Amino acid sequence: KSYGSPDLDIDNDNSIATIESTVDPFESCKIYCNGTLLHTIQMAKPPLFSDSKTFVDMTLKYSPDKTLEDFNAMMEAKNQQPSREDLKNFIKEYFGDKGTELESWVPSDWKENPSFVDRISDPDLKQWGVQLNDIWKKLGRKMKDDVIKSPQNYSIIPVPNPVIVPGGRFIEFYYWDSYWIIRGLLYSEMYSTARGMIENFLSIVERIGFIPNGGRVYYHGRSQPPLLTGMVKSYVDFTNDDQFAINALKLLEHEFNFFLNNRAVSVNNHTLCIYSDSSEGPRPESYSEDVNTAASFDSDEKKEHLYTQIKAAAESGMDFSTRWFISEDGTNAGNLSNLSTTSIVPVDLNAYMFWNAKLIAEFYSKAGNIKKVTEYEEKAGEFLLGIQEVLWNEEAGCWLDYDIENKKSRNYFVPTNLSPLWVKAYNISDSENISAKIMAYIEKNKLDTYPGGVPNTLAAQNEQWDFPNVWAPMQYILVEGLNNLNTPEAKNMSMKWATRWVKSNFKAYTDHLDMYEKYDAQVFGGHGTGGEYDVQTGFGWSNGVIIEWLSKHGRDISTGSGSGASASRVMSVVGVAAVTIVALIAGRVLW
Numbered sequence: 001k002s003y004g005s006p007d008l009d010i011d012n013d014n015s016i017a018t019i020e021s022t023v024d025p026f027e028s029c030k031i032y033c034n035g036t037l038l039h040t041i042q043m044a045k046p047p048l049f050s051d052s053k054t055f056v057d058m059t060l061k062y063s064p065d066k067t068l069e070d071f072n073a074m075m076e077a078k079n080q081q082p083s084r085e086d087l088k089n090f091i092k093e094y095f096g097d098k099g100t101e102l103e104s105w106v107p108s109d110w111k112e113n114p115s116f117v118d119r120i121s122d123p124d125l126k127q128w129g130v131q132l133n134d135i136w137k138k139l140g141r142k143m144k145d146d147v148i149k150s151p152q153n154y155s156i157i158p159v160p161n162p163v164i165v166p167g168g169r170f171i172e173f174y175y176w177d178s179y180w181i182i183r184g185l186l187y188s189e190m191y192s193t194a195r196g197m198i199e200n201f202l203s204i205v206e207r208i209g210f211i212p213n214g215g216r217v218y219y220h221g222r223s224q225p226p227l228l229t230g231m232v233k234s235y236v237d238f239t240n241d242d243q244f245a246i247n248a249l250k251l252l253e254h255e256f257n258f259f260l261n262n263r264a265v266s267v268n269n270h271t272l273c274i275y276s277d278s279s280e281g282p283r284p285e286s287y288s289e290d291v292n293t294a295a296s297f298d299s300d301e302k303k304e305h306l307y308t309q310i311k312a313a314a315e316s317g318m319d320f321s322t323r324w325f326i327s328e329d330g331t332n333a334g335n336l337s338n339l340s341t342t343s344i345v346p347v348d349l350n351a352y353m354f355w356n357a358k359l360i361a362e363f364y365s366k367a368g369n370i371k372k373v374t375e376y377e378e379k380a381g382e383f384l385l386g387i388q389e390v391l392w393n394e395e396a397g398c399w400l401d402y403d404i405e406n407k408k409s410r411n412y413f414v415p416t417n418l419s420p421l422w423v424k425a426y427n428i429s430d431s432e433n434i435s436a437k438i439m440a441y442i443e444k445n446k447l448d449t450y451p452g453g454v455p456n457t458l459a460a461q462n463e464q465w466d467f468p469n470v471w472a473p474m475q476y477i478l479v480e481g482l483n484n485l486n487t488p489e490a491k492n493m494s495m496k497w498a499t500r501w502v503k504s505n506f507k508a509y510t511d512h513l514d515m516y517e518k519y520d521a522q523v524f525g526g527h528g529t530g531g532e533y534d535v536q537t538g539f540g541w542s543n544g545v546i547i548e549w550l551s552k553h554g555r556d557i558s559t560g561s562g563s564g565a566s567a568s569r570v571m572s573v574v575g576v577a578a579v580t581i582v583a584l585i586a587g588r589v590l591w
């Protein structure tokens, strides 16, 4: 099935761009990943930066070795007790501003009127579609040539092609965000930008062996949900460029094996994967936050264990959430010091492993390699069995994460509980039965009662991946998963949630002229809050999901408001007041 326009403007030379360099890709880790310099600067009191990520995104004016040498000399001269002023002066002399290694970039394949806009009936939504398509130009970033020449002077990981970034404080690529960004680009007919981003990831797998969480060396110990093979599948669906997938196969297998070799655990004789991390110490980009979280632990070993749990949660993409808390009584109560990510077998990661194996088998079949098809179909079958036997919970009528420590399912709602529906990690012949159970699960957890979308969990703990925050990629997994089930009830719910999400995002946009990183389940058009940094705008994955759904459902969704932006703004104020009053009376609102 091809979603794109027939006259594709893509490069049909299928060689995959990469970068040749003799410099160790992690040379700048000496500065940005751990050590006394990082510790001293990030732990300064009061902090030198309002956001800990700022320092590790600054550039180096001299080589890492000279910087360290001069820093050590300065420390010695100051008796190992530099003042805040000493540190400020050192930073001024040795570091350049954050983000100066990047240039704004307007994608050369950007089109003013991609055809998805023509598929939108409502004039306000149509205008919004045009504006969202415009935002790609604001999120484009290109590395300056010196990054490729002297990568040791930067925390950014060099890639051969420009990227679309999430936005706000996130000025580099993020692995799983890019799945929804790339789909949005494909619907915007920006095939070569999408392909360039996929090539970047393939090049990273070739050079580094896996894809780090984001495009900075300080993310070196962890990845994010593995969606690269899904990105290649999306690109091929739009372009019919099977050869691109065939050429990528070796690297896709390599990434699959990275998870299998480094993230596998055995549960009841099934091999399943967990999120984890291989680095030492606190997260460099949130250093003092992690040191403070670990302060209650009385040994270095316990602190180090907590750091791993924190970084493993970041690998899941859901940093942070009660999803990863295990308290002494085995529940999800507690706080960040209860993070036990590596003791939890997550539904989503295993569903993605199944999907990756299926897609690799599909690409091998295009290449005519039957032996490999069989091998990967078998691997997919093994994951499917593990998902059925360990993660499906008959009593809950849904898949649930599994707690290895306490040997029990974790019966807490997270959208990822339904992720097998998205990637079809279930027996399709069982769809009717699964649909009935999933609809009952939705009803029982009252998931259809929130005006601003389905919350990430039902636990309000002020973590950003908890109630009441709602995230675009999770709405996507729910909506596309229910649609895949293909029963009338599931399809209706899918359409209802897609419509609600589009309208709620539209309202937030008309109110603030911004797309948000996360939204608020309780407020139609409300944006998210909580967690360790302020809510960000931009925003890559939110734009990608809306563009896809405007393209797919734009004929059937209408705002129901007036046509002008100011009229929408008045409506929105009235709307918030109405929702608040009804919410106070009813406790919850059906939008």
Ligand SMILES: OC[C@H]1O[C@H](O[C@H]2O[C@H](CO)[C@@H](O)[C@H](O)[C@H]2O)[C@H](O)[C@@H](O)[C@@H]1O
Binding pocket: 053, 166, 170, 174, 175, 176, 177, 213, 214, 283, 285, 286, 314, 315, 317, 318, 319, 320
């Ligand atoms: O700096 C704190 C954390 O920020 C990132 O996480 C959040 O933003 C990412 C980009 O949109 C997103 O992929 C992730 O799901 C969000 O939770 C970063 O990925 C974390 O590793 C980092 O610690």
